[in-house]
Amino acid sequence: MNTLPFPRRSVDQVMTEERAAAFTKRSIKADSKLAALKLAISMMDLTTLEGKDTPGKVAHLCRKAVSPAEPRYGVPSCAAVCVYPNMVAAAKAFTKGTPVKVAAVATAFPSGLMPLSVKLEDTRLAVEDGADEIDMVIDRGAFLRGEYRQVFDEIAAVKEACRGAHLKVIFETGELQTYDNVRLAADLAIAAGADFIKTSTGKVSPAATLPVTLVMLEAIRDHFYKTGVRIGMKPAGGIRTAKEALAYLVMLNETLGADWMTPALFRFGASSLANDVLMQIARLVDGRYQSANYFSLP
Amino acid sequence: MKSKRNALATVHPNATAHAIPADQRRLRLGEGLLYAPSPETTPVKIDREYGLFIDGEFRAPASGKSFVTINPANEKKLARVAEADAADVDRAVKAARRAQEKVWGKMPARERGKYLYRIARLIQEHSRELAVLETMDGGKTIKESRDIDLPLVAAHFFYxxxxxxxxxxxxxxxRSRPVGVAGQIIPWNFPLLMAAWKLAPALATGNTCVLKPAETTPLTALHLARILQEADLPPGVVNIVTGAGETGAAFVAHPGVDKIAFTGSTEVGKRIAATLAGTNRKLTLELGGKAANIVFDDAPLEQAVEGIVAGIYFNQGHVCCAGSRLLVQESVYEEVIRRLRDRISTLRVGDPLDKNTDIGAINSKAQLAKIHELVASGVEEGAELVQPRCRLPEAGYWFPPSFFTGVTAAHRIAREEIFGPVLSVMTFRTPEEALERANQTPYGLSAGVWTDKGSKIFKIAAKLRAGVVWANTYNKFDPTAPFGGYKESGFGREGGLHGLLPYVSLN
Incomplete structure (x- = not known):
């Protein structure tokens, strides 16, 4: 019933965490740091996923994504805004004519515990409203029961419903818990047609961590060697400081290399991260820190 | 290994739409970010000259001779160090004898413990400058001296x-009694850590010590002597005499030394054993190794590759327990080699004081020559040498991280200890064959096993003739774990409860 179309890989926890910790020890400075921080901004999916979201809030977010800082800092726009399906139309209107994409969380986000037909309809409506990217969640219940075929089929069905919109598959790694599970989910999602694989919804703690992201990058690397296709990666949730973001970029640089260091293949899912990165950029450009009051809330 | 260009400006079209042809599937690892030079800046005061530390004071050597110690990363002179002759060694041994009989041996054990705790704390306080000094004198990276050597040095004294x-x-x-005066000869690969391994158990059990650091790395031991002064350790309890092989020979020949503890080459170890034969003086030897690191096909391969890297490139491969023979199951050979090839391209070779450096300088010119000689023999005997493209600094002694494929058990690079960042890769088909190959060596210090199957770990580990077997990890050290070899890797154990035994007589 649940035979997998690929060999199951095991992951050793101790060495994975040790390797991940090593990336935090690299030192990036001055021009290289400034370039890396700007790259991080360009990779950001600015996110608001709250029950109290309104078009007004989404307008703030979109404005921030389009021009994150004063022009003199030369900061690029963010990659996308990430919103609930009901906010897609508003987000599309506010980002019209800009390079900022609109991503919608769909498929009964964040739990994924609804019938497939509802998930597909959710996806279709978001795409119809203009979503460029769909961030779906896998059914963790099915995964943990061992119903891998169901998880696979759902991803494949959602992919079809995306009709050209980019599909990011969220594992909610904080619920999968083991690195073995994360690796299996990654292989499964990639085989089922994910364009991106994504760690978390941001609703469960722990969200993204360096070792979890490393395990997923390794799955992407193996797929590249096997097929020549580059899958994207999105760590989401829990990344709050510029320093952490740099550690992720170092890890990307040493695990998948320069070809992945683009918003087309790597995203940060975050809300508060942007301001810390902008503060560091301002410090590098101006030579001093500015008060947080100078940076608008997303 | 640094990229000249920064790839940030490149914006790729959605690459997922197009598969890259098989022959172009290369990862441009490390080329997406520039790591700035980030030298460790903690200042360390190095004297122009160092005397011998005898009876609690630094003294000029009776020999009147001295030698120069250099920084192997730039070949610049660091300091001039006294060279002890037989008369100096005799003074040191006599000082140690007096201190053992009059002070240290009679002291209540808990008082001895207090001194050791104090030394451990002072090492922690001075740890950053000691790490910098270790890196300057020996060539190891600051990352390792700061995060591995120094914490372990303090941990050994605490333990x-x-x-x-x-x-x-x-x-x-x-009832245990101290042996008396311990003569301790230590190598250049972990200078201060080896001093700690030798001194801490000897002092805890009531012995006094005469320690000889290696001639290429004497400085941290001499700075440790100052810490011992700061800790008010009674004069003569620890004496540090510097010099080369002749100084060591004077030690071994001295009848006043009750016990010799030697860490170093098997060749010297054999000579020491011959000298001590029939003298009733105690001896422990920690010698060379040619460890097998065995990767089974059910291993977590990504992490196994990390373990291979930790096994052979840690401390430039200047590690007696280095996993220098990689045995890979044939069914995963290609995958392991591909990953290893990728992984070594991310290793950064260069200034050991730079926090971004992964592989530092080779300890000495002589050692570099030895590595070159053995690598040349590997190429000559038909093995394939794999090295990443990387520019090595012009001054100093350097060797890039390397591995050989197509190695057979008969190759010299499969039998002799290279003691550098050079790995020999061989394959096997069954667990029996892996064991046979792993044990087919005159050495027996360490080994590694990589498999996801717990039962296999126990089965294989029990049959490996090696003093230390790591499972799904490599080159991990802890003061509570005994360390030592079988066969020509020596005898006696250091670390743990077992590490007390060589320093006591039991009634």
């Missing part, structure tokens, strides 16, 4: 400080 007043519990029903 054995705890044993000092609990020896009755270490050997239940028996």
């Amino acid at each position: 054995y400080a705890g044993w000092a007043d609990k020896l009755d519990y270490a050997f239940p029903g028996r």
Whole structure:
């Protein structure tokens, strides 16, 4: 019933965490740091996923994504805004004519515990409203029961419903818990047609961590060697400081290399991260820190 | 290894739409970010000259001779160091004897423990400058001296400080007495750590010591001597005499030394054993190795590759327990080699004081020549050498991280200890064959096993003739774990409760 179309890989926890910790020890400075921080901004999916979201809030977010800082800092726009399906139309209107994409969380986000037909309809409506990217969640219940075929089929069905919109598959790694599970989910999602694989919804703690992201990058690397296709990666949730973001970029640089260091293949899912990165950029450009009051809330 | 260009400006079209043809599937690892030079800046005061540390003071050598110690990363002189001759060694041994009989041996055990705790704390306080000094004198990266060597040095003193007043519990029903004066000869690969491994258990058990650091790396031991002064350790309890092989020979020949503890080459170890034969003086030897690191097909491969890297490139491969023979199951050979090839391209070779450096300088010109000689023999005997593209600094002694494929058990690079960042890769088909190959060596210090199957770990580990077997990890050290070899890797154990034994006589 649940035979997998690929060999199951095991992951050793101790060495994975040790390797991940090593990336935090690299030192990036001055021009290289400034370039890396700007790259991080360009990779950001600015996110608001709250029950109290309104078009007004989404307008703030979109404005921030389009021009994150004063022009003199030369900061690029963010990659996308990430919103609930009901906010897609508003987000599309506010980002019209800009390079900022609109991503919608769909498929009964964040739990994924609804019938497939509802998930597909959710996806279709978001795409119809203009979503460029769909961030779906896998059914963790099915995964943990061992119903891998169901998880696979759902991803494949959602992919079809995306009709050209980019599909990011969220594992909610904080619920999968083991690195073995994360690796299996990654292989499964990639085989089922994910364009991106994504760690978390941001609703469960722990969200993204360096070792979890490393395990997923390794799955992407193996797929590249096997097929020549580059899958994207999105760590989401829990990344709050510029320093952490740099550690992720170092890890990307040493695990998948320069070809992945683009918003087309790597995203940060975050809300508060942007301001810390902008503060560091301002410090590098101006030579001093500015008060947080100078940076608008997303 | 640094990229000249920054790839940030490149914006790729959605690459997922197009598969890259198989022959172009290369990862441009490390080329997406520039790591700025980030030298460790903690200042360390190095004297122009160092005397011998005898009876609690630094003294000019009776020999009147001295030698120069250099920084192997730039070949610049660091300091001039006294060279002890037989007369100096005799003075040191006599000082140690007096201190043992009059002070240290009679001191209540808990007082001895207090001194050791104090030394451990002072090492922690001075740890950053000691790490910098270790890196300057020996060539190892600051990352390792700061994060591995120095914490372990302090940990060893803390650990054995705890044993000092609990020896009755270490050997239940028996009384332990100190052996007397311990003569300790240590190598250049972990200078201060090896000093700690030797001094801490000897002092905890009531012995006094005469320690000889290696001639290429004497400085941290001499700075440790200052810490011993700061700790008010009674004069003569620890004496540090510097010099080369002749100084060591004077030690070994001295009848006043009750016990010799030597860490170094098997060749010298054999000579020491011959000298001590029939003298009733105690001896422990920690010698060379040619460890097998065995990767089974059910291993977590990504992490196994990390373990291979940790096994052979840690400390430039200047590690007696280095996993220098990689045995890979044939069914995963291609995958392991591909990953290893990728992984070594991310290793950064260069200034050891730079926090971004992964591989530092080779310790000495002589060692570099030895590595070159053995690597040349590997190429000549038909093995394939794999090295990443990387620019090595012009001054100093350097060797890039390397591995050989197509190695057979008959190759010299499969049998002889290279003691550098060079790995020999061989394959096997069954667990029996892996064991046979792993044990087919005159050495027996360490080994590694990589498999996801717990039962296989126990089965294989039990049959490996090696003093230390790591499972799904490599080159991990802890003061509580005994360390030592089988066969030509030596005898006696250091670390743990077992590490007390060589320094006590049991009634």
